[in-house]
Amino acid sequence: MEGRKGMRAARFMTVGILLCLWFTFGCAGTQPRVETYDPLENVNRSFHAFNTKFDEIVMQPIVDAYLNLTHEHFRLSVSNFFDNLTYPNVIVNTFLQGKFVQGASDTGRFLLNSTLGVAGIFDAATVFGLEEHDEDLGQTLAVWGISEGPYLTLPFFGPSTVRDLPDLGGSILTNVFTYVGTPVLVAGVTATAPLALLGIIDKRARADRAIRARDQLALDSYVFTREAYRQRRTFLIYDGNPPVEFYVETDTIDEGILELEEELAEEDQAPRGDAPLSDQDESVEILPVGGDQPLRAVPSLNGHGTDRSPTSVVPKIGHDIYTQPPSATSSPQ
Amino acid sequence: MRGFVVMVVLNLVMFVLPAQAREPAEVVKEFQTVLLEVMKQAESLGYEGRYERLKPAVLASHDIPFIARLTVGKYWKTFSKEEQALFLRMFEQLSVAAYAGRFDGYHGEQFTVLSQKPLPRDKVLVETLFTKANGEQLHFHYLLRAVGKDWRIINITVDGVSDLAVKRAEYTSLVKDQGFSALIDKMKEQISRYANGR
Numbered sequence: 059m060e061g062r063k064g065m066r067a068a069r070f071m072t073v074g075i076l077l078c079l080w081f082t083f084g085c086a087g088t089q090p091r092v093e094t095y096d097p098l099e100n101v102n103r104s105f106h107a108f109n110t111k112f113d114e115i116v117m118q119p120i121v122d123a124y125l126n127l128t129h130e131h132f133r134l135s136v137s138n139f140f141d142n143l144t145y146p147n148v149i150v151n152t153f154l155q156g157k158f159v160q161g162a163s164d165t166g167r168f169l170l171n172s173t174l175g176v177a178g179i180f181d182a183a184t185v186f187g188l189e190e191h192d193e194d195l196g197q198t199l200a201v202w203g204i205s206e207g208p209y210l211t212l213p214f215f216g217p218s219t220v221r222d223l224p225d226l227g228g229s230i231l232t233n234v235f236t237y238v239g240t241p242v243l244v245a246g247v248t249a250t251a252p253l254a255l256l257g258i259i260d261k262r263a264r265a266d267r268a269i270r271a272r273d274q275l276a277l278d279s280y281v282f283t284r285e286a287y288r289q290r291r292t293f294l295i296y297d298g299n300p301p302v303e304f305y306v307e308t309d310t311i312d313e314g315i316l317e318l319e320e321e322l323a324e325e326d327q328a329p330r331g332d333a334p335l336s337d338q339d340e341s342v343e344i345l346p347v348g349g350d351q352p353l354r355a356v357p358s359l360n361g362h363g364t365d366r367s368p369t370s371v372v373p374k375i376g377h378d379i380y381t382q383p384p385s386a387t388s389s390p391q
Numbered sequence: 392m393r394g395f396v397v398m399v400v401l402n403l404v405m406f407v408l409p410a411q412a413r414e415p416a417e418v419v420k421e422f423q424t425v426l427l428e429v430m431k432q433a434e435s436l437g438y439e440g441r442y443e444r445l446k447p448a449v450l451a452s453h454d455i456p457f458i459a460r461l462t463v464g465k466y467w468k469t470f471s472k473e474e475q476a477l478f479l480r481m482f483e484q485l486s487v488a489a490y491a492g493r494f495d496g497y498h499g500e501q502f503t504v505l506s507q508k509p510l511p512r513d514k515v516l517v518e519t520l521f522t523k524a525n526g527e528q529l530h531f532h533y534l535l536r537a538v539g540k541d542w543r544i545i546n547i548t549v550d551g552v553s554d555l556a557v558k559r560a561e562y563t564s565l566v567k568d569q570g571f572s573a574l575i576d577k578m579k580e581q582i583s584r585y586a587n588g589r
Contacts, residue, residue, distance in 0.1 A: 274493065274584065277577045278561045285557040293551025298530075302508050305516050305532050305548050311556050314461050315536075315545070316512070322457075
């Protein structure tokens, strides 16, 4: 009885903390995307250090053994199986985002792979042209206009944000394993435990190359993980097909480029005194567009056409995403 | 005598005659061609050989000083002249070392240029597809800026993750929290990691 009360109190406390986080940050409108916006950095860094150590001591040796001892085809079948098991999460969120055609295709994909694909071991649906998509509750909330909220590092789970947090619960509710595995486990059959473990190993093995790349590339492993995670999530919210401005306006990059170009122009001009503007680039036509942003003629691929598209703004992922919803088309990831 | 004439002609071609302006996509394609060649000969060249072959290709296609200044943002102005020169030198070395260290073999990879899209303020986005032998594909989006009459890469976004945005967050955070020397130490550490194949 005491234990049940304790569990209930703990559950209320967890929900309370999540709601506080949500109301404090998640629903605070569109957060300015400044490069250092990370209010929970100290706690996150501690968990990041813990996760890295745990991964190094426990997971990496297991994954190394798994990669060395198993054949690529076996690993692909394992990944297919677990992808299929969790695919109802994709279906539900596809519909929740209003993508009905994609939702129908995803449902067909799940049914086909569960039957013809022998419980998902073979990806038969792709052969029939039913592409795999990547949707989850975090992406759905972004499409609904909820802002990202602070970045979080969760013990064992790794990178997340306040907006992505509810997906942890959602993905359990939509996982086939929850409904098939749990009753079997309760009945005393322990065959599901190794299967669950295999699922964890498969997930970590799939991330292995990315983790190794991070370890090679990062000067600061925590910041690298945070930035890569947030950008990758934005990319997925756009279904891997963001507007072209996404590539210039990621976080503060566009601002930084503009500032630096102005500084360089000043530095160039300084020693020359009153050097005419045309000295900088005689092929340039400067047009006043939308304020003080100069635009220049840019050649097309064949060198004939020009484009003077106005400075545009990528919809921030959050409340104003509906002003330009992401395309319904997806590219396979 | 013939050798002298050839030298004069070559000098004329290289330094006197105006250079043919390249399309942004050509800049990317030329760089990727060199990269693939180096990957194919990775083993025989070794790290040093790859570094030497890639250095001119990286410098001819990337605007390294511009990228370097962007990665440290407002902190650039807080560096002394000597520190700025040292940072630029380290950044150049690290940029070449990253290619030489990471592209250390060839397993049937291919680059395909898919599109070239103009952007405001003298920028162009070149989309290329990196295809591995097993069919796995990665989208590389190169952001180029006009430099005189030529184009230079200032950012690469791989499947949605911008190299410049990640570096800018890392570098500014390091300078802010630990100072300039710590940044340089980390860069040196990373260069030696690439050189040692780790």
